[in-house]
Amino acid sequence: MQTEPAFRAYDPAAIEPKWQSHWDATKAHEVRDDLPREKCYYVLEMFPYPSGKLHMGHVRNYSIGDAVARYKRMRGFAVLHPMGWDSFGLPAEQAAIERGAHPKKWTYENIAYMRGQLKRMGFSYAWSREFACSDPGYAAREQDIFLDLVEKGLVYRKSSMVNWSTGLNTVLANEQVIDGKCWRTGAPVIQKELPQWSVRITHYAEELLQSTYDLPGWPDAVLIQQRNWIGKSIGAEIDFTVDGRADLKITVFTTRPDTVFGVTFLSIAPEHALLDKIVPASHKAAVDAFKAEVRTVSTQDRTGDTAEKKGVFTGAYVISPVNGERVPLYAANFVVADYGTGAVMAVPAHDTRDFAFAQKYNIAVKQVIVADGKEPSALDEAFTEVGTVVGSAQFNGQRSDAAKVAITDWLASSGKGRKTITWRLRDWGISRQRYWGNPIPFTYGQSGGAVPLRKQDLPVTLPDDVRFDGIGNPLEKHPTWATTANDGSPLTIRTATGPEAARRETDTMDTFMQSSWYFARFTCADAKEPLDKKRVDHWLPVDLYIGGIEHAVLHLLYARFFMKALSDVGYGTVREPFKRLLCQGMVCMETYQRDLGDNKKQWFYPDEVDVTVDAKGKVIGAKAKTDGQPVAVGRVEKMSKSKRNTVDPQSLIDTYGADTARLFILFAAPPERDLEWNPDGVIGANRFLKRVWVLVQENLAALRATTAFAGHAKDVTGADQAVVRKVHATIKRATDAMEKDFSFNTTIAACMELMNELKPDTLSAPVFKLGVTTLLRLLAPMVPHITNELWSDLGNDGDLTIAGWPSFDAAQIDADDADYPVQVNGKMRGKITLPRSLSGPALDQAVLAHPDVVAIIAGRPVKKLVVILHKIVNLVLG
C-alpha cells in the first residue's frame, strides 16, 4: 500500500506569500519615533537604482540587513529599517533614447516591479517611509536644502575643464570616455571649459579627515581610502623670482623644503597662467607646440600609467630664493595645474621623478642630503630617505627632517616662503547637463549673473513634454520651461531697477546629491520641512549601514560631508551619518569562455556547457553542448551580463522560494567576503530547510502535546543532557555572531549541528521541543517564512518576533568532565578525561597519575609539564 506522508509538504510558494501579506496587512515593520533611543536601532542598506529588476548583489545586501533587523526586533528593539529608490540618473534617459520610454514612466514601472520583488523576498521594511529621489516631494526639499547651502556659502559657480562629447553635446563622466572618444557615438571628446556648480566639500576637509579617527565601527580599509582621497599634505610654498623679471615670481609647493638648496630646475604645468608672460619669443613656438600636444591627450592618458614624462625648456630662468642660483624653467606634462601651485621645484638628487627627468634632459644633480655618516658621491638613483643636510649654508649638519621646519621658518621670516597645507580633495562639481535629475534652483538675468530662487518660488519641477534624441540637454532645448515661472507667467528676477526677464539653470544635480541625505529623510519621511530636526537627532547616526565597498570614497564621503553641512545649516546636531559600516563582498560565479583571438572572447552560460570532473569531483574540463568542442573554465568573476555568469534572483525565488535564497546567500560566505555562487549549494540550503520542515511536521502531535524543557542540564542525563548543553552552546554562538561580526555562515552551521542532534527517538519530548523551538528562533531572522509557519503550526499565537531571541546559560554549556588532548613535545599522543572542577596542582597530579599518561611517559623523565585548564596537556620528555 502506498504510504502517503501524514503531513503537508514544504511549499514555499504557498507559505511565503501568505506571511508577506500578513506582514503588509498588519504593518508589522512600521516603527514609532518616540521610544527611548537606547531601545531603538536603525539599520539601513544602500538603496538601489531602479534599473528594472533586482540582481544578486541586491539580494545579498538586503538579506544581510534584514537578518540584522529581524534579530534586533527579536531582542526587543524598535527597529527602523526603511527602503527607497535612488531613481534619478542616466539609464532612464538611455531607455528614453533607445526605446522611447519616458524616463519617469520607465523609472516608476521599474520601481513597482522591484518593490514587488523586495516584498516577495520577505524583507521587513517600514514601507510607509518609502520614497524615490525623483518624487517631487523629495526633489523639492533637496532644492530647499540646496538654497540653505547657498546661503551658508557652501555652493559656488566656477569654470572648470570637463570632458565634452562633440557627438552628444554633453558632458561625459571620466568613465564614459573610452580611448579619448565618446562611449556611445565614438565622436571625439575634447576638454572644454564650462561653468559648473560646485559644493564646498573642502570646507570640511580637516573635519572629514580627523573624524575618520573617531569611527571605530568602520572598516579600516574604507577609512584609509578616505584619508588618502582627502590627501592632506603639509609642506611649504616657496617663491622663485623670474630672472630678469623682478615683478614676476613663480610659487612652488613642496613637501621637501629641506632639499631647497638642491634645486636645479623648476617644472611648471603647461596650463599655468604665468607661462605666457614668461616665455621669451625665442622659445614661444616650442612651448606652444608642447602645450598643444598636451591638450590633445585626455587627462587620463596624460596622467596614466604609460604616459611618458615629458617637458620642454621654456627659455626662462628663475632665481633660487635661498642661494641666488639661476636655474632653468621647464614646462612638464606631469605637473598638474590645479594641485598645489601648479609649479614644482625639482631636486633630482632627492626625488625619483625629478631624477629621471634630469637624466633625460641632461640637467645637473646636486646632492644636499647624505645618508648619516656618509660623504656625497655620484648618485645612481634619487636618495629619498632622511639623512644629514649638506651644501645648505647654515643648515649643514642638521637632520633633514628637522631641517624641514628650520628652513621653512627661515624662509617665512624673510617673506620668501611659508608653511602650507594642501589637499588632494577637490570641491564637488555637481552640474550635469541632463534631464533626469534634480534641477539646480538658480536663474540667470539678462546681465548674466546667477541668482538663486527664493524659497517661495520652489520647487523647480521637470517638464514632462520633452524629446529625447540623445543630443544635448532636453531641458535646454525645451521651448518654454527655462523661462516660465511656476504660476505660468514669464520668469523674472528682481534687480535694483525692477523685474528683469530671467532664464532657469538647465543643469541638474549629480545624483550623488540625493543619496547624500536620503538616510536622514527616512527618519521623518512625512515631514513638511526637508528634515525634522528632532527625529533626525533621534535616529541618526544610522546604527548599521550595509553596502558595497565600491562606494568607499564617493557616496560614503559625500554623505559624511552632507551630514556636517546639514548640521551647520540647522537640520540637527549629528555630524557623522553612519556609526557602523558593513561592506559586503561581491557575488561572483564561474565563467566559461572561448578565446576567439584578437582579444575577443565568447562567453557561455553555465547551462550551455557540460563540465567533466575527475574521480575526486575536481573540475577538469568543459565542453560546449552545441558543438562538443572544449571551452575554458574561466575565473570566478563578479556576476555580469556580458560574461554570462548571472543568476536571476527571480528564477531562484520561483524555484526554491525566498527562504532558500536568503539562507544560501548568508551561508555561503561571511558578509565581507566575495561570495561564489554555487547552484548545488542552493540545493543544499533548500534540503536543510526541508529537513527542518519534516522534523517538525513528523512530530507535530508530540510537540504540541508537550512544553519545552525549562530546567537545568544537570536535571537530565544522556542524550537529553547533551542536547540541552548543545542548545545553550548554539544560542551562545549565534548570539555572539549577531552581536560581533555578523558571521551568519557560522550561525547557520551551528543550527545545522543542533538539528543533526535532534533525534526524537532518543530524546524526551520536552527536550526535543526545546531543541526544535530554539532552532526555529535562531533561524527566524534569516528564514522568516518557514520558521513562522512552523511556529504557528506548533500552536503558538504570536509570531517569532514576539517570541523573541532565546537566551543561554553559560553554566549549562560544559559537561562535568573536560577532555584533555595529551601532547608529547607538541605532538598529539592521546586524550584523557578529567573532572572539569580540577585545577592547579591537583590537576597536574591527576594528569600525571592518569594511566594513559603513565603509559605514554613510559618511564621517561618529564622535563616539563604544561597543563592549560580545560584545554590541553603537553609533556616535554627528554
Next chain:
RNA sequence: GCCGGGAUGGCGGAAUUGGCAGACGCAGGGGACUUAAAAUCCCCCGGCCGCAAGGCCGUCCGGGUUCGAUUCCCGGUCCCGGCACCA
C-alpha cells in the same frame, strides 16, 4: 610605484585570547529503500606508508619566537581591491 586585503582538503568555508587543523555544507565514493529512477536515509571522504594497531607529512614559500604557531615576528611569492606623474 604607493596604500589596503587575502592565500587552509576536489570546492565554499570553520577553528574564541597561541592549545585536538579541516566544524558545517557542497561535490565525490559505497550502501539501504525502490521493478527502476528521483527523493530520502546510513557509512566513508587532506596526502603518504601499513593487513591492522599505528606512524610520517600537511594551513602559499623560507626563517624565527614558544612546551605548543593556521594564529605572533622577520624575509619572500602569488592573487584581489583602491589610488596614482599629487610635488
